[in-house]
Amino acid sequence: MANHKLRKTPLLDDLQKGPWPSFVKDMKQIAVRKPMVNDLLGQLELSYKERVGHWKHGGLVGVIGYGGGVIGRYSDAPEQFPDVAHFHTIRVNQPSGWFYTSQALRDLCDIWEAHGSGMTNMHGSTGDCVFLGTTSEELEPIFAKLTEKDWDLGGSGSDVRTPSCCNGMARCEYACYDTMDVCYNITMEYQDELHRPAFPYKWKFKFSGCPNDCVASIARSDLSVIGTWRDDIRIDQAAVKAYADAGMDIRADVTRKCPTACMRYDGKEIHVNNKQCNRCMHCINAMPKALRPGKDTGATILIGGKAPIIEGALLSSVLVPFMKMDKADDYQEFKDLMERIWDFWDDHGVNRERIGECIERVGLGNFLEAIEVDPKPEHVKHPRTNPYIFYEEYFEDDGTDA
Template identity: 35%
Template structure:
């Protein structure tokens, strides 16, 4: 089989290769091939910088793998009506071997296996972004995926529903979910995606209304699409975790009680993702993926159970190593007694996770952060701490959600269309954002010191200075 290789001219390392037939038939690969030929490239083998890669055409000896690749590279043939389904050699290859195969399970559903075969053949998904489908009664819309191969399968809709708080299901609810997926979709459920949604895949447009009605009848709300509050993901919190500082499950329930209209009716410049973590371990990755992140914190220093610590050390626990690994050197161990400097401790949870004798302190609440995301105009962004400590008072958590509502009101009023919250804060500056929200800014929020000597006096500051001068 003829292969086209792009290699380093200095050491001969093959950086990328294509089957000649595949390169001739696939326009996307032709574009990438031309791009790599003109691009200045760093060879990962000899680390030399080259302005132009060397092109080679090499005959590869035919073998089982080469035959499989050649078979996959051949353009798919149209299957006449009434005949067998088109062959899927790459999918069949994934079923070989002693291990269970997801392809075997996938073939038992109504999923279009030829679309999966095309994705494996071209090494990219054949489903693209398709926007939203509007149906009466679902203001946020239904997510749609466009098909790159409409000759194989048309676009697919997926219906998102909110999982119960704590992600605990009754068998009745779960059976109802499975029945909906079997009756209207591919027979596949996507459980607890990055936003902790339940997704029913492959629902035809004419069956969307019935799908939504059956999900609502099962006790599940539909939404989490469009420029609205998305589903709120929480950690399992007090249900199973000993590290939890606030009741994250109850807080999620209070979130939906207060913001359900904003979840189901889009009104913001872009989507807003909420994440809740019951402690700084942040198991929900709220600081990475949440436009607004709520993280349980404590203000008192960690507590130490001296008797338990003595037994743990006697059993082989290495407290000296934990002391050495403290990021702010706030711990001291003299061989008999452990001490923690309350002012130096940053409550990072390291010693608490490692030693069962060290537990979180009292005076517990939450920190509210804003602006975290993985994608967007400015790329991935870490969030800013808007309020380092807010009391979390159940059952309504009023003070916490009042601040969240103020953040989103400022975002709704001042942000540009399709501008994420993190991009908006980055554009306006954290000091200006805090001023709009009505919370004091702090030096710890600044990424770096200012690099110019100019100071912009506000009218209030000028009036105050004039009064002092008079």
């Protein structure tokens, strides 16, 4: 039984109807023991009633020595809902690939139960383990307990954000590089920048092991690292036959859906013109037992993705078509590239300008020259169909004067 009077929430109660899971139901369970969550439900009910949000930014909050990791939230109706007068969010740097031991999860939950609302978001779109709702006074005690258990805060604000990755080689046969190792390595490399902001503005790294891009790095990160291969798709023709024998219409479901028409099925075997393959992954996803990524694997580095804030949303575009993600070399080639990009952005970026916006403003050619990357056909948007791009053979001498 609750020691406090539970809020009436007739509008929110509607959200508990239907076959899907309900966050209202979860929150009501916690509200019995946590007055903060009880007031949260009350404020949310008011928002549904008035169709107005009741959160405000309020004062800056954080922990000493760190620039990011905490997001201040305050109620604009603290008299009505005193237990959510402060409702700050804490971002905890997640383990690569979101693998936890059950003990680690218990540790996190125990800390949060003692010092916060008890509600978590596993995980936020940034990738972090997100603790939802605490007061300013609890921030330092939470931070002390987290670090005691070897956890650390993630990034927030105008800062390097917590890098995140798919679970790559841990669970997926498509992974073309060790995403979890790279993600951990880069997180440690930029640990200072993550906690003591030194970048001009937000910066997000995301690592996907293959072109399926399960962490949606192309849309959500300034620097997307997407696994790929540069040799040929591996084909097991016996497995192709097995798919056909099992009733798969390989022409209709696979080869004719190839966006570059680089493959054909002759009724017995699949043939791929690998030079034309654009790594859409459809065929491999459709016939995983018959088709696999090549053996010469690495990653494509793309730059400039972001959600709409100042300019519109941008998808990352290709910067380096292929880079070996070399663990033995501590990913030095990637880090060197990153340093050159950072130097350029620091020198030429304007206030609150993401790298994608900066590149659009200065022009890709100038950007490439500054970071010492040679222009390549892959830098061209839709190179196969772009009428403004000409290849050398177009200008081959035909014996007449132009």
